[in-house]
Amino acid sequence: MTDLDPNTILSRLRSRYDLLNSRDEFLHFKNPYETLIATILSAQTTDRCVNMVTRELFMKYPDVAALSEAPVQDVEKLIHPTGFFRTKARNIIAASQMVMKEFDGRVPDEMDDLVRLPGVGRKTANIVLDHAFSKTVGIAVDTHVRRVSMRLGLTDESDPDRIEMDLVRVFPKEFWAEINGLFILHGRRVCTARHPACDNCNLADLCRYASSNKM
């Protein structure tokens, strides 16, 4: 599907982005409960914002049991800055209740179970599995991963599931989680949707899009 060398892509992106030491740009929660809630909250907002509101949220509601009984409007107030606060408040409380009722109070560690929780899709489930359970089951394809992959020429598909199939075929499993973070970061900072900074991209020489984007 591609003649791009995965190791070259990896090492160049690694040299550019330090995934482990960017404190405010990535969620750094350890237990499954915190990871699940923080990841649901992170939609359409920044990780800095999520880190802020979860400090208070987790102090007041330290586990699934506590959050499952939290008053909706209190949760709404606490998470308000993250946006979509009504939907998110409803989802994280309902998800906690479902974890209590159907999973004996433990956040499930299987994709099929996680996706059943309200507010949790494949993207969120992938992150929870990777961060909280060290179970990397695939590459979560969001708009950034899709755009970067298509421009590089790693895939010609547009369907996220098929893109994922192409990516997992190219990259060794031990790099899947890293690829996810690197592509998303690159997509945000350099390979943006509107005006990609190809002149500032260290992948430009092997990128299909950059070579056709030259002016």
Place this chain on the structure above:
DNA sequence: ATCCCGAGGG
């Protein structure tokens, strides 16, 4: 103005 590591529903 425009964008942000989504999910659910029509």
Place this chain on the structure above:
DNA sequence: CCCTCTGGAT
């Protein structure tokens, strides 16, 4: 496929 939900940062 489309739309909606939302505030904050830049």
